Amino acid sequence: MSALPPSPPRVVGTAWDAVLLLATIFVAGHAPLYVVLSDPPLGVLALDAVATLLFVADLAARFTRPVRVDGRPIADRRVIARHYLRGWFAVDLLAAVPFGLLSMLPGLATGGGRQLLALLGLTRALRLARLAHLQMTWRTQTVLHPALYRLGFFVFWAAMVAHWIACGWIALGGAERSHTDLAVYLRALYWTITTLASVGYGDITPVTSGQVVYAMVVMVLGLGMFGFVLGNVANLLANADSLRTQHLARVERASLFLRGHGVPRELRERVHDYYDYLWESRMDADDQVLDDLPTPLRTEIALLLARPILDGVPFLRGASEPFLRAVVRHLKPAVFTPGELVLRRGDVGHRMYFIRRGEVEVLAADDATRVATLGDGDYFGEMALLTREPRSASIRALDYCDFYTLDREHFAEVLANFPEFAAEVRRTAAARAAGATAAATAPAHPVEA
Numbered sequence: 001m002s003a004l005p006p007s008p009p010r011v012v013g014t015a016w017d018a019v020l021l022l023a024t025i026f027v028a029g030h031a032p033l034y035v036v037l038s039d040p041p042l043g044v045l046a047l048d049a050v051a052t053l054l055f056v057a058d059l060a061a062r063f064t065r066p067v068r069v070d071g072r073p074i075a076d077r078r079v080i081a082r083h084y085l086r087g088w089f090a091v092d093l094l095a096a097v098p099f100g101l102l103s104m105l106p107g108l109a110t111g112g113g114r115q116l117l118a119l120l121g122l123t124r125a126l127r128l129a130r131l132a133h134l135q136m137t138w139r140t141q142t143v144l145h146p147a148l149y150r151l152g153f154f155v156f157w158a159a160m161v162a163h164w165i166a167c168g169w170i171a172l173g174g175a176e177r178s179h180t181d182l183a184v185y186l187r188a189l190y191w192t193i194t195t196l197a198s199v200g201y202g203d204i205t206p207v208t209s210g211q212v213v214y215a216m217v218v219m220v221l222g223l224g225m226f227g228f229v230l231g232n233v234a235n236l237l238a239n240a241d242s243l244r245t246q247h248l249a250r251v252e253r254a255s256l257f258l259r260g261h262g263v264p265r266e267l268r269e270r271v272h273d274y275y276d277y278l279w280e281s282r283m284d285a286d287d288q289v290l291d292d293l294p295t296p297l298r299t300e301i302a303l304l305l306a307r308p309i310l311d312g313v314p315f316l317r318g319a320s321e322p323f324l325r326a327v328v329r330h331l332k333p334a335v336f337t338p339g340e341l342v343l344r345r346g347d348v349g350h351r352m353y354f355i356r357r358g359e360v361e362v363l364a365a366d367d368a369t370r371v372a373t374l375g376d377g378d379y380f381g382e383m384a385l386l387t388r389e390p391r392s393a394s395i396r397a398l399d400y401c402d403f404y405t406l407d408r409e410h411f412a413e414v415l416a417n418f419p420e421f422a423a424e425v426r427r428t429a430a431a432r433a434a435g436a437t438a439a440a441t442a443p444a445h446p447v448e449a
């Protein structure tokens with residue numbers, strides 16, 4: 001296997017990215033305020049300095065940090081640097097220039113210098129584009145409902161847009177200047193929200209032509225935002241818990257089918273029990289999910305899921321990796337409800353079973369006497385596959401049972417390729433056959449209630 005280039009530890013990457021995101025949000029919020037209000041308090045300036053330092057550190061780190069290009073991890077520093085220079089570098093560089101702090105320098109604080117630097121500082125907010133980019137990346141990784149995820153981000157972007165519009169309103173002279181900075185900002189924000197939400201009380205109205213045009217644009221924007229929210233809420237309500245809806249549709253279809261064919265109530269209830277268990281144990285999606293994946297990934301996940309079984313069966317615990325991979329690839333999940341016959345004596349055997357969870361009883365020839373009880377990690381159904389004779393006994397589930405099954409064809413393949421497995425299975429089958437012969441001559445024990 002070719003060695004993949006090292007990628008940064010995910011947790012560290014995530015924590016660093018989260019800190020940078022917070023810094024970006026702070027700078028994007030602070031930059032327009034710096035243009036329209038007087039000098040911010042010292043604490044805000046200190047935060048600005050910290051954010052700037054973080055951006056500079058990030059800028060330097062990006063030249064060496066492994067990246068993914070077209071989905072492939074890249075570790076070659078020259079390629080990383082070239083990729084970065086062509087991509088986010090300009091945005092990151094602008095964000096790393098402390099325009100606001102520079103304007104405090106004695107020579108620049110006077111005349112139009114402060115205002116020009118404050119305006120240039122607005123470009124730092126371009127770093128928000130990184131958040132928009134991450135929003136798209138996270139979309140496939142989040143466990144949130146897609147509509148909820150979109151709404152969450154919508155709230156964030158709506159707040160950011162409202163903030164910038166409020167600052168624009170102050171810049172256009174829409175908010176009275178006679179108050180403190182906070183009061184000016186709050187009044188501008190109040191105007192923004194009432195206009196965006198199409199409430200428009202009319203207590204603050206546009207006066208100059210610039211303000212009138214601005215107000216119209218904000219109203220149209222508000223309409224668009226309103227439509228977006230309505231659409232998403234409707235989508236959220238319609239698709240809430242789509243998996244459950246699918247499951248219920250499946251149960252309903254089965255119910256209709258069984259009723260239509262006059263299946264007795266008791267049997268129908270067992271079908272319902274089966275579906276309930278399938279849903280509650282989250283086994284429902286197993287098959288389709290794994291079928292979707294490419295073989296190596298499927299094997300990897302199957303190996304992980306089957307680990308308790310593999311560890312539970314003594315001779316499988318020490319089995320070699322190739323053997324385990326060969327077996328798990330072909331294991332199929334199966335579920336049985338209490339009282340159900342898993343195997344019927346005399347039937348043709350098509351597969352063997354590994355018990356993932358649950359307990360079964362092996363029944364004697366009278367189908368009532370218990371010969372043995374098998375539990376987690378045990379297996380059965382191997383004899384018919386080995387001898388090509390009918391099933392030697394009936395097996396009944398004692399509680400809800402999750403099995404992995406291995407069909408005849410793959411059983412034979414594994415048997416042929418892994419002699420130790422073959423020997424072990426044959427040994428067990430022989431011991432069981434001998435046990436059954438002994439049991440046939442011993443006094444029968446009635447099945448417990």
Ligand code: CMP
Nearest residue numbers: 372380381382383384391392393432435
């Ligand atoms: P098979 O004959 O294919 O189907 C019935 C299965 O019951 C059989 O394979 C064995 O796996 C299992 N079995 C039969 N006899 C015993 C026993 N005495 N103890 C445990 N399991 C048994």
